[in-house]
Each structure stands twice: as C-alpha cells, then as structure tokens.
Amino acid sequence: MALLAYQIRVNGIDAQPDLDPGLPAIHGDPHQLQQAILNLVTNALHALGETGRPGRIVLRTSRRGADHVQFEVEDDGPGIPEQIRTRIFDPFFTTKGRARARDWACPSSTGSSRPTAGASKCIPPATAGPSSG
Numbered sequence: 001m002a003l004l005a006y007q008i009r010v011n012g013i014d015a016q017p018d019l020d021p022g023l024p025a026i027h028g029d030p031h032q033l034q035q036a037i038l039n040l041v042t043n044a045l046h047a048l049g050e051t052g053r054p055g056r057i058v059l060r061t062s063r064r065g066a067d068h069v070q071f072e073v074e075d076d077g078p079g080i081p082e083q084i085r086t087r088i089f090d091p092f093f094t095t096k097g098r099a100r101a102r103d104w105a106c107p108s109s110t111g112s113s114r115p116t117a118g119a120s121k122c123i124p125p126a127t128a129g130p131s132s133g
Helices: 002-010 030-049 082-087 098-103 105-116
Strands: 014-018 056-064 068-075
Touching: 002 030, 030 056, 030 068
Parallel strands: 014 056
Antiparallel strands: 056 068
C-alpha cells in the first residue's frame, strides 16, 4: 500500500488494511508476491477511477488451514462482468486496451502463485437475490 499511497490519497480512496497478525511464514519470491499484490491493488484503483467517485479498497489477509495464507483485494468498484470472469487470470488477458496494457495483473498474480502452490480466484460480490430488482 505504501507504494501506491499517493495515488490512493489523491483519488480519495479509503484504503482499509485488514491484516491478520498471526499468520505463518510464507515461502515464495518476495518480489513476485509484491508485484502480484501491487498489480491487484492497481487494478482496483483503475476500476474505482472509472466510477468517477471516491471508493474503498480492502486488503485482507487470513489463515487458510494450518499452513496456508489467503490474501484478498476487495473494492467497491463496478465489478468484473460475468462473461469475462473465467478469463481474467489467463496470461496477457486485459480489458484495458493498448494504452494501459502494461497493467496486466493476472499474469503476475498467477505466475507468482504457482511456484508457491497458491491459487488465484475471482469472487464476485454476493447478490441480494431475485427481489433486489
């Protein structure tokens, strides 16, 4: 978050860390893990920027089983269209066009998680059900 502090501040983003202090040590390349997290937060910033309003990003860590760690990036942006959710972790997939193609988060996210026996998932927000209109 410190690397993106300026962008978060000038865009009026409410960045909320929700970090579990009791996590086990993780094994992996710290530079690749940092890049994957940075890319996911950058994508969240871009998504919020498209809304034209201030937004919220939550960075969350938690224990998953006895010896696994889960990291989540959640934002209150427009969401990922259902028709592309299965493709977002495909290498070089982007919805940003050529001008922002450098911001491909998914290859870095997926690439850095594979050597550490990790996984990348897209979890859409819960819906209110059929009565929500």
